[in-house]
Amino acid sequence: MNSLDSRFCRVGDTFAQKFSQAGRYIYDFNLPGLDQLGKENGRFTISVAKAGDNKPEPKQHFVNVRVAEKKLIADPPNLEIAAGDVVLWSTNDQSTPGFSVSGHSEKDSFNSAALAREALYSHAFGSPEEIEWGDMNGHGLSGKISVKMPATKTASDMDSFKELLTTGTVVTIRGGKAEPAQVSVLVGQTVFFAVEKAEGVTITDRRLKVEIPVLQ
Amino acid sequence: MSLTQGEHIFGGVHETGINDLLRAFFTARPRYLRYGTPAFVPATTVMATSVPAPSFFGLNIQFQIWCDPIPSVDITPGGAGSAPLMPGTNEFTVKTNLNFTVVINNGPPITGSLAVFALCRPFVAVSTPGTGQIGITVIRVEIVDITPNWLESVVEGLVLGILQTVLATVRFPFNTITAGAFGLILLVGPTAETDQIKVRGNAL
Amino acid sequence: MPDILVAADEAAATELLHDAETTLGTLSRSGSRSLGPFNVSWSASAFLAGGAVDLIVPNVIRISNCELHYNLHFAFSFDLSNIIPDFCLPQICVHIPFIGNVCTPRICVNWPTITIPVNFSDVVRFTADFTLNAHLSGSNWLIDAVIVGIPNLQISVAAAAILAALGVAAGAILLGIPFIGPFLAGAVVAITAAIGIAGITGLLGPILSLFVSGLSFNIYRQPRVFNVLPASLPLDPAVNINLNSIAASVSHTNEDELLIAVEIS
Numbered sequence: 001m002n003s004l005d006s007r008f009c010r011v012g013d014t015f016a017q018k019f020s021q022a023g024r025y026i027y028d029f030n031l032p033g034l035d036q037l038g039k040e041n042g043r044f045t046i047s048v049a050k051a052g053d054n055k056p057e058p059k060q061h062f063v064n065v066r067v068a069e070k071k072l073i074a075d076p077p078n079l080e081i082a083a084g085d086v087v088l089w090s091t092n093d094q095s096t097p098g099f100s101v102s103g104h105s106e107k108d109s110f111n112s113a114a115l116a117r118e119a120l121y122s123h124a125f126g127s128p129e130e131i132e133w134g135d136m137n138g139h140g141l142s143g144k145i146s147v148k149m150p151a152t153k154t155a156s157d158m159d160s161f162k163e164l165l166t167t168g169t170v171v172t173i174r175g176g177k178a179e180p181a182q183v184s185v186l187v188g189q190t191v192f193f194a195v196e197k198a199e200g201v202t203i204t205d206r207r208l209k210v211e212i213p214v215l216q
Numbered sequence: 217m218s219l220t221q222g223e224h225i226f227g228g229v230h231e232t233g234i235n236d237l238l239r240a241f242f243t244a245r246p247r248y249l250r251y252g253t254p255a256f257v258p259a260t261t262v263m264a265t266s267v268p269a270p271s272f273f274g275l276n277i278q279f280q281i282w283c284d285p286i287p288s289v290d291i292t293p294g295g296a297g298s299a300p301l302m303p304g305t306n307e308f309t310v311k312t313n314l315n316f317t318v319v320i321n322n323g324p325p326i327t328g329s330l331a332v333f334a335l336c337r338p339f340v341a342v343s344t345p346g347t348g349q350i351g352i353t354v355i356r357v358e359i360v361d362i363t364p365n366w367l368e369s370v371v372e373g374l375v376l377g378i379l380q381t382v383l384a385t386v387r388f389p390f391n392t393i394t395a396g397a398f399g400l401i402l403l404v405g406p407t408a409e410t411d412q413i414k415v416r417g418n419a420l
Numbered sequence: 421m422p423d424i425l426v427a428a429d430e431a432a433a434t435e436l437l438h439d440a441e442t443t444l445g446t447l448s449r450s451g452s453r454s455l456g457p458f459n460v461s462w463s464a465s466a467f468l469a470g471g472a473v474d475l476i477v478p479n480v481i482r483i484s485n486c487e488l489h490y491n492l493h494f495a496f497s498f499d500l501s502n503i504i505p506d507f508c509l510p511q512i513c514v515h516i517p518f519i520g521n522v523c524t525p526r527i528c529v530n531w532p533t534i535t536i537p538v539n540f541s542d543v544v545r546f547t548a549d550f551t552l553n554a555h556l557s558g559s560n561w562l563i564d565a566v567i568v569g570i571p572n573l574q575i576s577v578a579a580a581a582i583l584a585a586l587g588v589a590a591g592a593i594l595l596g597i598p599f600i601g602p603f604l605a606g607a608v609v610a611i612t613a614a615i616g617i618a619g620i621t622g623l624l625g626p627i628l629s630l631f632v633s634g635l636s637f638n639i640y641r642q643p644r645v646f647n648v649l650p651a652s653l654p655l656d657p658a659v660n661i662n663l664n665s666i667a668a669s670v671s672h673t674n675e676d677e678l679l680i681a682v683e684i685s
Contacts (some may be wrong), residue, residue, distance in 0.1 A: 126598025
């Protein structure tokens with residue numbers, strides 16, 4: 001499965017969150033739409049220390065998500081970072097189910113199924129297609145991505161293609177707007193959806209929308 | 217010359233085979249060999265056929281007639297045993313002994329036996345393709361050593377009727393002549409020749 | 421001279437054979453085997469039809485251009501990683517003004533194990549000699565025409581067609597695998613090259629041979645106790661004879677004929 005859906009990260013997807021505020025965050029993997037974790041819940045921690053006066057260069061921290069004993073595991077389970085650092089979650093195992101990450105500290109929270117602030121979702125596109133994407137949380141955000149097949153007939157074509165794989169396309173989201181709203185990439189390339197500030201949005205292929213019956 | 221000649225299927229039953237068939241027929245249905253008036257055969261059974269007593273100048277004539285041995289055939293060209301009535305072209309001789317017991321007006325039974333030769337031809341009794349049947353036509357009868365000749369002719373006339381009745385019941389289905397190998401559409405025959413009854417035709 | 425002698429010319433023998441082919445009906449076989457990196461499971465059904473009969477002394481029916489109509493279903497299973505190299509998404513770094521520098525990890529895509537279904541139907545013609553075998557089986561007399569040896573089946577064209585169908589089917593299956601697109605054409609070529617015509621021929625030949633090896637047509641079946649006349653009136657029982665022996669042969673005079681000789685009692 002290679003669906004565009006920030007609520008379920010799989011191989012080829014990443015979720016990254018910048019931690020600007022100091023604090024101790026506990027987090028876990030959830031189904032999107034569940035209530036926020038209670039203060040006592042969450043198996044994993046991120047301890048964010050205040051930035052020092054010398055303001056060192058922000059760092060990125062990698063968390064590998066995998067399955068162990070039938071549960072999703074964050075590896076490493078506990079991080080100690082400085083304010084301004086970025087934590088990026090991803091998986092390299094195709095058998096890992098789609099996951100969403102959410103957590104909170106005393107004063108702050110983050111949720112990959114409701115991107116709000118200084119957050120990033122990236123997706124590598126695996127098939128040629130035209131995708132109209134939207135926000136499943138109903139905030140009106142939308143965009144379009146055209147995925148084309150690269151030319152790979154010759155060795156030279158293949159070399160060019162491999163070079164292009166190292167470049168990413170960035171779509172910036174502010175409020176209810178995506179900029180640019182339409183992008184064109186090749187199969188294998190990655191688009192980064194960077195949320196500066198929004199009301200908790202998802203980046204989801206509209207074809208994945210499921211009509212959920214409402215009890216009368 | 218091939219057996220099928222201008223047709224596609226040939227079936228031939230040798231006279232030994234015909235005799236096996238006759239034996240099987242009359243062993244299963246012996247009533248077609250034995251006929252009697254009510255005094256001898258009160259009612260028709262598997263073993264004997266009841267016939268009405270004849271009316272002849274008020275005489276009470278009761279009789280029983282039976283063929284023993286089971287009739288056997290000699291298909292042309294005939295052997296020495298058919299000398300009294302040699303089969304000709306497309307003919308075969310049927311031989312048997314006609315045995316009888318006659319009682320007139322409750323008198324003492326009169327018994328006897330006649331060696332009978334019948335000249336016969338095969339004919340198509342039922343022509344339906346696949347399920348047709350070959351039958352036997354009796355042309356004439358020869359009884360040896362009855363004198364004077366006029367008496368022999370009278371007796372032969374009576375025996376002709378008896379044998380026509382006996383042999384009219386015999387049927388050889390096409391399926392038997394081809395031993396079940398083919399459903400036969402009969403086009404040529406039946407013919408009696410070279411000691412065989414032969415048929416030719418096409419497969420159903 | 422046998423009690424009953426039946427003769428059929430080549431035209432009637434041909435009808436007899438065609439009826440026997442129809443009676444034989446559709447045969448089915450299935451199996452599996454390895455073909456290099458591929459596991460192949462297959463199921464096949466076939467029926468025979470047509471053919472011209474030549475009767476040959478003393479007891480041979482030669483059937484020319486007998487048609488073997490067959491329908492095959494293959495399922496080729498293999499680990500795609502054994503055919504094409506795995507694909508790796510390189511590390512990508514971007515600068516986001518309000519986040520900073522972000523880099524994705526290098527991720528390698530492990531190609532899955534896939535199964536490619538291929539269906540193929542065709543007709544192959546063959547010529548073979550059959551010998552006549554009359555025998556008693558239980559309470560029935562049978563005459564079977566039994567194939568001599570295993571005929572050579574010309575399957576090169578079919579093998580090429582199957583390989584082409586495999587390529588088309590592979591393309592359709594592969595299309596659903598993420599990130600395969602740039603490598604699809606090469607993957608299909610690699611798959612068909614890995615099997616090759618020789619592989620398909622080696623697969624197809626033994627399968628079809630199963631249907632002709634030991635092939636036997638039953639051209640005569642009658643019970644040993646043969647019913648001449650069924651029971652009719654209540655006082656007329658059935659008339660039966662015994663078929664004591666059956667012999668089948670081919671004779672030649674001015675034409676060739678199939679002969680069935682029967683002794684009865």
